[in-house]
Amino acid sequence: MTPKIERFLNQTHIETPFLVVDLDQIATNYQALRAALPVADIYYAVKANPAQPVLRTLVGLGSCFDAASVAEVDDCLAAGADPARISYGNTVKRQRDIARAHELGVRLYAFDSIEELHKLAVEAPGSKVYCRILVSNGGAQWPLSRKFGCELDMARDLMLTAEDLGLDPHGISFHVGSQQMDPARWEMAIGRAAMVFSDLREAGLELKMIDLGGGFPARYRGDEGRPADDFAAAIMNAMTRHFGNNLPDMIVEPGRCIAAEAGVIQSEVLLVSRKTYDDPTRWVYFDVGKFGGLAETMDEAIRYPVATPHDGTPEGPVVIAGPTCDGADVLYEKYRYTLPLALGAGDRVNLLCAGAYTSVYASQRFNGFAPMAEYYI
Numbered sequence: 001m002t003p004k005i006e007r008f009l010n011q012t013h014i015e016t017p018f019l020v021v022d023l024d025q026i027a028t029n030y031q032a033l034r035a036a037l038p039v040a041d042i043y044y045a046v047k048a049n050p051a052q053p054v055l056r057t058l059v060g061l062g063s064c065f066d067a068a069s070v071a072e073v074d075d076c077l078a079a080g081a082d083p084a085r086i087s088y089g090n091t092v093k094r095q096r097d098i099a100r101a102h103e104l105g106v107r108l109y110a111f112d113s114i115e116e117l118h119k120l121a122v123e124a125p126g127s128k129v130y131c132r133i134l135v136s137n138g139g140a141q142w143p144l145s146r147k148f149g150c151e152l153d154m155a156r157d158l159m160l161t162a163e164d165l166g167l168d169p170h171g172i173s174f175h176v177g178s179q180q181m182d183p184a185r186w187e188m189a190i191g192r193a194a195m196v197f198s199d200l201r202e203a204g205l206e207l208k209m210i211d212l213g214g215g216f217p218a219r220y221r222g223d224e225g226r227p228a229d230d231f232a233a234a235i236m237n238a239m240t241r242h243f244g245n246n247l248p249d250m251i252v253e254p255g256r257c258i259a260a261e262a263g264v265i266q267s268e269v270l271l272v273s274r275k276t277y278d279d280p281t282r283w284v285y286f287d288v289g290k291f292g293g294l295a296e297t298m299d300e301a302i303r304y305p306v307a308t309p310h311d312g313t314p315e316g317p318v319v320i321a322g323p324t325c326d327g328a329d330v331l332y333e334k335y336r337y338t339l340p341l342a343l344g345a346g347d348r349v350n351l352l353c354a355g356a357y358t359s360v361y362a363s364q365r366f367n368g369f370a371p372m373a374e375y376y377i
């Protein structure tokens with residue numbers, strides 16, 4: 001937790017649950033990635049936290065943006081972003097949304113199929129397009145599956161077709177999966193992308209850009225100590241190995257590693273109870289759960305560090321659950337958290353590393369619970 005957030009929490013007594021984000025930490029995280037990978041352009045993945053103060057902070061730092069919908073393009077523009085610095089990175093777009101984005105000045109689009117390429121040719125003629133390829137998401141705690149990307153031979157053909165359709169075949173992208181703990185995944189993916197580059201070079205088409213996606217991890221519980229430099233070194237080694245002195249333009253699209261560690265969710269403990277007299281495991285119910293923004297606890301994938309007012313006192317095993325009447329609203333049961341024995345109803349707990357993929361995941365009114373409030377300081 002940053003000193004600014006700590007002061008905010010000490011001075012204000014706001015109804016829980018809420019998210020507080022330190023904008024200085026957003027800037028620090030951006031600059032750390034910038035320093036680790038100085039040759040790459042940073043396209044912030046807006047979906048991680050699209051709040052205006054976050055976007056304005058990043059516009060001020062010269063960031064580019066990766067948007068997944070017209071609404072996200074609008075959010076970037078409202079924050080002062082230049083449309084020439086926005087990429088429409090979703091490979092699944094409504095045709096009239098492409099037309100709208102093009103009207104707004106967006107000139108860089110992702111695709112992974114011939115069908116999407118035809119839409120782009122009609123609605124965004126002359127634009128730069130890049131093809132997303134399938135890569136392994138092993139090692140990622142929040143994998144993106146086979147939903148996006150195509151195989152290499154298809155990518156090669158599609159890039160040639162893009163040129164025939166009057167588009168500008170610009171580059172290749174991939175995403176190694178979110179919260180990716182293994183730097184070697186980027187090396188493998190870069191190797192695959194490089195094969196498409198060289199196949200196309202043989203066919204007379206010189207691509208200009210490689211988009212290395214997001215996936216850079218934040219420090220959740222158990223994930224501490226993987227510095228950004230490890231990932232940057234792996235990426236630069238692979239880039240040099242495959243492209244030599246002929247490096248294409250490089251893009252990264254970080255979401256989580258910019259926003260996560262800048263945010264804290266404060267929640268109130270509603271109940272601490274037991275299911276039997278002799279079971280040492282207590283059930284701890286927070287006033288925020290899976291439907292209130294903690295969707296990434298699905299399969300216990302993302303593990304938020306939890307701080308309590310009793311830290312440093314004796315602890316025991318707990319199951320942590322959310323406040324709704326849905327049986328799926330259990331946050332951690334298999335992964336054994338321990339929390340202080342002194343913890344009780346009314347205590348406020350802080351979920352750390354919670355600035356990414358939380359506020360936007362909250363349901364509107366499930367069980368009558370409103371989405372958490374948000375503060376950007």
Ligand SMILES: *Cc1c(COP(=O)(O)O)cnc(C)c1O
Nearest residue numbers: 045178179214215253254255256
């Ligand atoms: C979600 C997403 C990102 C951001 O991923 P992180 O793991 O949060 O860094 C980047 N690019 C695309 C295309 C995405 O869908």
